[in-house]
Amino acid sequence: MEFFAEDMYRENIMDHFKNPRNHGIIKNPDIGFADNNPLCGDEIGITVKLKTEKIKDKNGNEEIKEEIAEIKFNGKGCAISQASTSMLTEQVMGMKLKDVKKMKNNDVIKNLGIPLQPIRVKCALLGFKVLEAGIFLYEGKNKAIK
Amino acid sequence: MIAYNVNKIREDFPILNVKVHGKPLIYLDNAATSQKPKQVIQAEKDYYETINANIHRGVHKLSEDATAGYEEAHEKAADFIGADNLDEDSNIEQIIFTRNTTESLNLLAYSLSNSKIDTGGGNNKADTIFELKEGDDILITQAEHHANLVPWQQLAKKLKLKLKFAKISLDSNDDEDFGTLDVQQFNELVTKKTKIVAVAQMGNVLGTINDAREIGKIVHENNPSALFIVDGAQSVAHSKVDVAKLGCDFFAFSGHKMLAPTGIGVLFGKKNLLEQMKPFMYGGDMIRKVTFEDTLYNDLPWKFEAGTPNIAGGIALGSAIDYLQKIGMENIFAHEQELTRYALKRLEEFEDITIYGPRKMSEKRTGIISFNIDGIHAHDVASIFDQHGIAIRGGHHCAMPLMSLLNVAGTARISFYLYNKKEEVDKVVDAIKSVKKIFA
Structure with missing residues (x-):
């Protein structure tokens, strides 16, 4: 397949790279994790504040509803990893944690809207992997307390 | 001397006809691995089609031919790096x-x-007497490839040795010496406690050339029991190597960076040292006699080549050596120096490009140019180059400690070989302009 450099670095990607959404660090977050891609040295940290509600389902069982109330990322790296993470933060804002957990790699990659070389897929997924690991740690900790 | 004919050389490399994203391939990732001429590909094919058999075993014709071919390849390698000058x-x-x-x-x-x-x-x-004891030290430089760092680091941990790093110049304003070894400091670091010194002759990131001969002299003068190891992965592919002149005890290199297939490499060692050393791997072919209780090891070099080796790869390495020698390592070196000089000159056009390594051409510099464009990640540079059909490396080049020293996550790197030409350097300049346009 033939495509051009301009396709890969199309406007929406460069926009997210140059003007990252939800950039920064949340103080006292519920979820916080950072990791790097050893291949290229890209680093991404993600912090999340949750909105937690106790609700009752139709059978009257109590359930905890957790939503992403606020999410911020920081780090450094290539345009693909930074833009993809910026898009991811917009995507998951307000989502239920259990729905975030159901997300697949492709749900994140398709935000970019371009075909990716296999080696760049890791760049595109770095932010998602950090978020997943953060949620995993958060749930492990919560269970341990209970 | 016949004039260096790059177009004629290019005809020997079938892969140079490949199109990448619809554009002619410009292969500038030679420091990672080189392309292979049809003569080498043919040698590997011929082996499998005419003499394939295991070596040092059968008395049948094929086994004899395979053994002869494989041993002859060792002779070619010895000749190629001047080991035959040492002990013919x-x-x-x-x-x-x-x-x-x-x-x-x-x-x-x-x-x-x-x-x-x-x-x-x-x-x-x-x-x-060389024998590693707690408190001894191993000396390498700050610019080594992981291959010449991690084995020593882990050995040092295991035997409680100290791993020391000789400094390189980090003065980015020094056009000639940025990235080169501080030989004076190096001299001070080789003490009576220093047992192993391992240095790359050519840096795979900075493109610097170390004066291995001078280093070898320092090592052996400062400590007669120290062993001097040269990592020749880059240097052997691009320049004339003579281990007898270098005064090194060991010299290590790969076939795949010098036109041979992957999976075949070489370790040269002085005979009197290898004879006293313990084997690395045990098994078939490295033995002379085995009983249930004990084993008598085979003669050199087979003592260190346990198991069925890469016979086809070895023979193809011999063919790669023939090919390189026919063109002449001095000619290849001169061609690449010329390309590098031209590339450095053209890169001067850009004020926002940092070159990691000497910016000025000299005898301390070779055809590996690492650079970054301000504010743009090396992976993005490499991706956009790829869209132009240009293969370069973007990343840490298996030298993460050096990257942290340079305070970068990675660099873009172009590296030349005998088949590259000036027009390709011009395409690099075009690609850089394209990167800058996209990121403007």
């Missing part, structure tokens, strides 16, 4: 075939960890 009767005994430079260096790290060797270097017998 036993050149093959000093050449061990491995998978690559990494395996050659691991072989050394393992074997030296449990060998006691009389180096025969000094006048006083007591001063010439």
